[in-house]
Amino acid sequence: MRIAGYKLTLAKRETLSGLQASMISVLAVLTALLLFSLIFIQADVNPLEAYKEIFDYAFFNSYGLPLTINRFIFLLLSTCAFIIPFRAGLWNIGMTGQLYAGSLSAFAVMYAFGVKDAKSAEYPALIIIPLMILAAALGAMIIASIAGYLRGKYNVNEIVVTMMLNFITFWLVSFMIKDGGLFMNPGGRGESFELPASLYAPLYKGVPFTLIFALGFAFFLHWLFAKTKLGYQIRAYGENPTGAEYAGISTVRIPLLVFIMGGALAGLAGYHYFAAVPGVYKIARSYAFLGDLAFYGIICGLIAQANPIAAIPVALLFGGLTNGGRFVQGKMHLGFGIDYALLGVLMITLVAFQFFYRYQFALTKAEKESPDV
Amino acid sequence: MFEFFVRSLDASTIFTIAAIGELIGQRSGVLNVGVEGIMLFGATLGFIVAQATGSYLLGFLAGIAIGALLGLLHGFFSVTLGGDQVVSGMGIWIMGFGLTTYIGNPYTGPLGMDRIPSVLGLSPFFFVGLALVILTKFVLSKTSLGLKIRSVGENPSVAEVSGVKVAKTRYYSSITGGMLMGFAGAVYALNYNPVWNYNFLMGWGFIALALVFFSMWNPYILMAGSLLFGTLWQLSLNPQLVLPGLFSRYIWRTVPFGITLIVLFSMSMKWFRTRWGAAKPDALGQPYLKEE
């Protein structure tokens, strides 16, 4: 293609620097937001105004900001849960199921301490909260390890397995919180019993302490991949499983391990949202929405290109966008599911931008056509 | 009981049609993990168009058309751009899930049209599905086109030097596959369960995907698998018909997914794997880019 004396060609990339890679991600997000404007336009809303409202509410509003931060924590944990297996070349799309399993386990701890029936009592938070966290991580790990084990030992496609586990745990949650399930709220509203105030997660300026987990794990993972033997083994397996096997890296252990690690983080995300976010403190009737939100973890992971540090700003951005999206949806009378639509548009744009990892446009000054010799 | 049988057959038919679509693509080497997304699109658009026009025919056509379009998109990502087919499939699924939730939401509720009349007491789509299975088997094993599709899925560079147009064959297969998935979605929303609801497929597409692995890429086995899973699915919705009182209804809902896991697991056992490995298209999921 020629434009005013310049030639636009498509060339194969030999190398991809970190800066170029992040440029691709930024461009992908911008393109997706641009495409998404069409949805605002179709709904007769000025996209600029809509985006301004979204960002204002998400980041500069005293009601919106805490919500954004809570979503950020949730998303960052989900993203890390996706990234760890992804570094090993495996797709964990089961964050949803894992976080359900984690939440159920955390509630099981409370149930064991009799929280359900005697709500007013004071409970030893210092014992129960750590136990809840541990149980959440453990429960999610167990669910996730099914996928890792089947993949490592029997080479069963992990996408199908994690998805099946999502559906199974989804119905298990219903089983536990509805129709007389063990965790059903005595009021019988199809949701779980609520946390007693004494078991609320500690807050700092309105932000639950789970923020430390999310940020800490992001940095820890970065260090793990860059410096440690385990990180090396995971990356080697991800880049070339047969090569890794040759080097003595267990092709059973690594898939199992990455799913266990990823699962644990997804479990923490479950604990965070159902037991630490102010104003929630229960497995709500609409828990499916949280499960769906976890799919943003896939998107954040892909945009961050499986870099856990890069995932921090990305998760913050999408925490804000989904939160602000819900807000403008109400304020500007848009159809339900703006955040779902954004999820879809983002994902497909990202897929299209994958292309640029391997190709680039080159703008060169066109030479004069040389006569054929 | 007959009612249960008919409903099971209906459910099986949807699995069959969607899975045959996936099977055709996979035989040509194109793995599409976005079946659920295409089905959601086919179901939602089919539903909206049928409701708006009052015509079932237009509804189905809309479902097929959007399926074709998404098959084309998947073909573009995985054939022309040579991208990771799993990434593309995931993209199509999440896009389908996200966008249909938004687009379909205003139409939440029943379709409000007369039911499609049955043929010999069964849903007409059962016969469509049966015909598709037989036709697919015939085309794949007895025709030149089928040989081309299989060769492209086994070893595209061989096919290329033999004069088969790899990209074109894969595009056709992906588009045909997408059409069938879209159609399957429309059958779901217009015939099987004509009530639009958020994410109302809840796993049909993923089970269809698993069925293709299970079938060892043989349409007949695929049909048998669909019958099994259709019945299971129906059973999970109406357990009281067979085993009244046992387990909560929610536990029953997990059964088809659990069985899928067990089937996938047992198929991966050594005994199965040596046979399964031979049937799997060698180039499945691998992009083919002509050397330059």
Next chain:
Amino acid sequence: MPLNNIKHGDTVLEAKGITKRFPGVVANDHIDFEIKAGEVHAILGENGAGKTTLMNILFGLYQPDEGELFVGGENVSFKSPLDAIDLGIGMVHQHRKLVPAHSVIENIILGHPKAGKILDLKRAEEEIHELSRKYGFKIDLRAKVWQISEGEKQLVEILKALYRGAKILILDEPTSALTPIETEMLMESIKTMSSEDLAIVPFITHKLPIVLGISERVTVLRHGKVVSRLKTSEATMKRLAREMVGREVIFRVEKEEVERGAPVLEVENLSALNDKGLTALKGASFSIHEGEIFGIAGISGNGQSELVETIAGLRKEQEGKIIFNGQNISHTSSLERWQAGIGYIPADRIDVGSIGEFSLIENILMNYYFDEDFSNRGILDYKKARKLTNKIIDEFGVATPNPETTAKCLSGGNLQKIILGRVLSRKPKLIIADLPSQGLDVGATEFIRNKLIETRGEKACVILISEDLDEILSMSDWVVPIYEGEIMDIIPGEEAKREGVGAMMAGVKLEEARS
């Protein structure tokens, strides 16, 4: 079709001034070449001499930047291999272009315009049968391709081209995967075909006797240029080799006598399955002592990979024992075997031996990450790894800008040097070298062979796997032909004879081979 009415001796294909440039290299530099009906015209050249490019141009896969092609006197240009096929040019690739899961007939008629919309397999079978009788091929047309031998696959490819109406056959390394006996048979078939006025162009890298045995004319390529054209009757092995390499070839391995030491590896009655679940290694028993090279000669796919993978711990043994340094290691993991002092150089450098996206440092770490010297409580010592990488780069003369370069950027020879350096620097007691010089140029081959031989002086022993009988004979203390998973014999190096070993590689039993 310009080739419809050709007679014996007519020029059927002519290339004039063919030039093809790739970024940084001129792969073909004004190449002229012609072939007549009923003639065998060999093209000889080393790897990288431009053979593959020329072949791809003749077959329409590449378009030349300059130059013209004439088929039957008509100036033609190919947009794709299809155009070449339509004009009667058939290509038989070195890496078999067949679909293993399909039957022989399905493979032959794939993409054939006559195949029709609905396949008429019966008619096709009759026609192909007729064709194979004409040239004396014996093939079961209904068998699946994965069931037939390499030699038969080659014939299937030739049949496929002939069924398409090829008058000119391009053969890429026609004997590369064949046993000596299959080679003989192929040469026979080539003679039959050329006597039927087909024009045959074999492209050959190393096997000079083949060139001398079948061709009438030879064109030698070097660095993309034609360096000589001669009649085969005027050529000698020595001359061809000199023309091809550009210098006198004095390929000799300096091998000092080393005293036979203690046994390092003892293998007893070892059997293993291949990936398809069939027994691929049948009851192998042998022992290797310090300072010995144990050269296993066989055509790929006769159980060698199963043998070495089992010894390296990457494949489970079906039965039998592996004793290393007096310890039974049969049930240990591959990692434990690395640590115990077994070093494995895999045949597949790219998919097994290296990780393309990783830097050279991280590639070196593939055999070191588990060493306590290199990891302290799970944290890797990248500084030390870089030092080692630099040392290996120097010692083995790896051409690379820096140790951060990714492995995928290295050429085959340099990558092999990295892998070899990595394995040898561990000072293993047992080195398993699977096809160590495959696909490398003469210089790199010589280097790698000598490096392996040097290890004998350090009391190590080597299992060498090769298809190249010369490599085996020149390096090994023990020559071990293998056929269909069976070790045919274990012959002391100085007593091994080409013919006998060659026959056993093709399945001739010991008693027959000796008689």
